[in-house]
Amino acid sequence: MVVSGNPRPHSRTLHLAEEVGAALAGRLGQALPQLVDVAVLGSRLLVSGDGDLLGAVDRLQAATLLVVATPTYKGTYTGVLKVLLDALPANGLSGAVAVTVVTAGAPAQAAAVDGHLRELLGELGATVVSSGLVALEGQLDRPGDLATGYAARVAPELTLSAPARSGQPGR
Numbered sequence: 001m002v003v004s005g006n007p008r009p010h011s012r013t014l015h016l017a018e019e020v021g022a023a024l025a026g027r028l029g030q031a032l033p034q035l036v037d038v039a040v041l042g043s044r045l046l047v048s049g050d051g052d053l054l055g056a057v058d059r060l061q062a063a064t065l066l067v068v069a070t071p072t073y074k075g076t077y078t079g080v081l082k083v084l085l086d087a088l089p090a091n092g093l094s095g096a097v098a099v100t101v102v103t104a105g106a107p108a109q110a111a112a113v114d115g116h117l118r119e120l121l122g123e124l125g126a127t128v129v130s131s132g133l134v135a136l137e138g139q140l141d142r143p144g145d146l147a148t149g150y151a152a153r154v155a156p157e158l159t160l161s162a163p164a165r166s167g168q169p170g171r
Contacts (some may be wrong), residue, residue, distance in 0.1 A: 005081025094125030100132030
């Protein structure tokens with residue numbers, strides 16, 4: 001499952017996240033991951049009981065592998081990503097392995113955001129891999145290369161961390 005926390009449609013963060021999801025799926029022998037895009041959900045993120053929001057939450061809870069991506073906004077992950085993740089129940093990501101993808105203009109910003117996002121995913125019960133992908137603005141013109149290199153680095157950790165959970169891997 002790929003989650004894009006960028007409120008802008010067709011963002012570079014979304015594209016990088018999709019590339020990471022595809023690269024990890026290829027390395028792990030899984031089907032291409034599904035996508036939850038906060039830009040598509042839009043204001044429905046704030047409507048309790050909205051069918052699309054409930055569907056996204058169900059897919060997140062069923063996922064065994066999550067790629068969670070966000071741009072750096074005002075020193076942290078986006079508010080819309082937080083709203084989506086707040087819709088999950090306590091330990092709603094229990095049993096999932098998560099990787100983080102953070103895009104930013106400056107290295108210090110990116111490192112701080114990655115740390116906060118990793119903490120949030122852990123609070124929700126996910127097992128977060130030891131290192132996320134941090135991409136600076138100048139690197140976003142080659143998302144496939146970034147994704148391939150990152151997948152090669154973390155795939156061994158993902159196979160060791162794979163949770164025992166029913167359902168389709170990587171959903």
